[in-house]
Amino acid sequence: MSTVAIAPESALMPKRHYANVRHSVASWLLTTDHKRIAILYLVSITLFFAVGGFFAMMVRLELLTPKGDLLDGDTYNKMFTLHGIIMIFFFLIPSIPAVLGNFLIPLMVGAKDLAFPKINLFSWYLYIIAGVVAVTALVKGGVDTGWTFYTPYSSTYAKTEVFLAVSAAFVAGFSSILTGLNFIVTIHKMRAPGLTWFRLPLFVWAHYATSLIQILGTPIIAITLVLVAVERIWGKGIFDPSLGGDPVLFQHMFWFYSHPAVYIMILPGMGVISEVITCFSRKRIFGYEFIAFSSLAIAIVGFLVWGHHMFVSTQSTYAGMVFSFLSFLVAVPSAIKVFNWTATLYKGEITFEAPMLYAFGFIGLFTIGGLTGLFLAAMATDIHFHDTYFVVAHFHYVMVGGMVMGFLCGIHYWWPKMTGRMYPPLLASIAAALVFVGFNCTFFPQFVLGYLGMPRRYHEYAQEFQVLNVMSTAGASILGLGYFIPGVYFIWSLFWGPVAGPNPWHAKGLEWQTTSPPPTFNFEEDRPIVVEEAYAYSIEGAESVS
Amino acid sequence: MSHSSDSLVAHHFEDIEQQNESAVLGMWLFLAQEIMFFGGLFAVYLVYRYKYPEAWAAGSTDLDIVLGTVNTVVLLVSSLTMAMAVWSAQTGRQKGLVRYLLATLVLGSTFLVIKAFEYYAKFVHHHVPGASFSFHSEHFPNADEGHVQLFYCLYFIMTGMHALHMVIGAGLLIWLITLALKGKFGPDRFMKVELTGFYWHFVDIVWVFLFPLLYLINRHH
């Protein structure tokens, strides 16, 4: 709003920048520029978000009534399965890393590109191939195993396109691995002079932790999916109970990746929040080291808690205890982050631009998501909540309330950097409020539904659950509107948005020291040299802002 | 840093050291990923071996130890020739480089051909998991056929994944040979050879674990 400096357009908008150096389609599809690849990802994940959102809408509509009158059982099962597969493998996991991480990490460390630009492009193609395979599975009749692919249902009993679906997830996994690899090498080897580890923006720390999980966790889901695929081909295999195979082993292997994958989804969102909170409070972050190391702690301990998905699976009681204990511990670093963000506001000079509103929303929703996680880490309550709507509500609070809010927060914050233009601030604030309200209306009733005992993945349910389900569907329509509005004003802003200038938020960080949008090699002059810590905001300095 | 090496530096790197260090770190991370990938398989192997020792002994004894041993030797020698190829590239021995790369390729292919014969024999004896699987061992009349089938599932998936890595390695070698023939390598530019070497040795090491676990450790007579 008032902080957007108004100046002659020509002075603020560079004539040549990464997006207009060449215009052909081929120049986009064969680009090795990390910023263009980020835009390719942004377009593709938005499409998948829309597809996944459509399935979510069908699920919510079906659940308006207790009888399965809109969709039959098989169709409903395909709807929630595709919603899960597309949202997780094609939206949530790539969202912040592949779009914002890709665009910003080289800028933030003062490099001209990621370490391996061709591999970066290859990652996008893998993602697209995976997407094509997933869409093929969809067109050929869909898949109905749930995104968790539990055996022996997926390996032996399902009659749908399981092979194609697991292949899609497999390929998407390698896209994710290569992105993580690129980030780690870039962060290690390509930092600008003076940019020591503890001067790195926390966004970069968060991506470092995320990348570790991507590299060390994703291969396990890859091999697990190979085992399921082979079993589909041979008709016999590792998880087949009739041979003495152990279907619960699948769950161990699946969650060994898929629990850390939750942190792949949430850690980058936390990174975004650290940037935004500091910028709009004009303050240094409170407890830099604590936030940085809590990201690593989450990544490491996160690998040791997978068994909390299996408290009722006949896993041994003692194994359950260890997993439960570690799950309580992994909540601590998340709590540390929330406390530090809150403390950052103290004695700041706070403004309420749209990204800041999303950041506030993130903190609130993520706190609820994290705290309800304790109910599931606690073995006694998990007995009751396991596989009910309580779990559905919990992970949507983390993944949608956390990750999607974080993603929208980041997009609103760096949109002027990516495009050189602003969006209408008032409309953006209204959309942020709609998303927050719509989200809570959709998912809060589901906590109660879960407590009442409504199991997940039911297309028909007992009469007494209806009122809460109707509330949830009503909330979902508000949420849908909240997501739709930014889509409209972002497209508007591309063409008619006011020119933003290099640093509309007067933010610190190397990415704001170049033009908006940046040139192809990121910095016009020589390599930037870093002489101060991250977030060196000072209130006095900010007084010059009109 | 000399001027001749500047032209080898990609636009986004500051100097050749940064570029090479990045490439090496990238390869190590890739191999870490590979370790987790095979690690998952080894974990499954250990779980079932603990559960069904009898079937594991039966399946293991049924494997062709002669071909397995020959293949192990072939692969270890190929690691040596690969190391020699890297050394040749580093010291600018152009002819030696081509020869050693060719030797590695021939040895790698030999491994794959022998493996194909082994697979074929299993196919003939109905030891490939699926509807037509059948197994009977004189030494282990008590081994449950289902459990042995699990062993064979793992045998084929583990050696199959390894063989797939060998095929990719062979492709990389062919690529390197064409580059070497064009004289693209020298003392100041050998990263492609060195990194392929990393990969090749890793694939060998996987076999060094597979061979005892599948062929030797439960063998009885």
Add this chain to the structure above:
Amino acid sequence: MSNVPLAPEQASTIAPKIDLVLYVLTGLSAFFLFAVCAILVFLAIRYRKGTKVNRVIENPDAKALELTWTIIPTIMGIAVFVWTALVYFEYSRPPENAMEILVTGKQWMWKIQHPNGKREINQLHVPLGVPVKLTMTSEDVIHSFFVPVFRVKRDVLPNRYSDLWFEATKTGTFHLFCAEYCGTDHSRMVGQVVVMEPEEYELWLSGANVGVPAASAGEKLFTKLGCVTCHEGTSPRGPALKGVFGKEVQLQTGEMIVVDEDYIRESILNPQAKLVAGYPPLMPTFQNQIREQDLFTLINYIKSMSDEQNAKSGTTS
């Protein structure tokens, strides 16, 4: 909106204990959430741009604060963990004297068999105030037996037994759900748990649709399948089964193993997997030759052979 229920009934002995954990966790969570939100809003308003407040930070180093908000949640977490683990122990250890009922899950129904052989589908009648242990298995995919008012749930797996116990504290008819996704009609794999006064239950149990009592049906199977030829009295071909249930036996490998349902099941389906020391590998497999329910009946019979034994030794000692 008055007809919106906010909490399910508590109808088992463990339900109030689980709910108590739930209430405490809810209280703690609400406190933290409220505290974080309140402080956030307060700071955001007080330090919004343009307010004239002191913004000079005297002591930017705040290690003590960091340690406080690291250590306090850790201690609280550990305390809750210990408590919740104790409740979980209770859930995972059925009492010795529990009445045993077989549950078989299959796509998409629950088959129940009572100790006297009475069978029912998608309905489970149980007596009030008596611990009931369900021994559960699946004929196909993984299911999960879930009774919300009892606050109990456990996965039901193919080729393996899992158990679940509860003691009902309220009469009435309650929901039974399958909680693990199992295919097309997963949401129709539901049923009812009917809790009755013990006398009514006895009456119901002896009513129509009574099968042969599981144990005596088991005796017939034991003879019919030929088990009796090697497993009764002392035979060099197979170990006698009287009194072995629940005891440790030594295997040929030297390992000790406790004879439980899963071991007996494995020994019937795959006799050579874990041979008892001193016996030859003679027994044929019964894989695919015996129905899941018969298998259970047989196992129950073998168990009952030990009950008599235990009862006797109990009186003599």
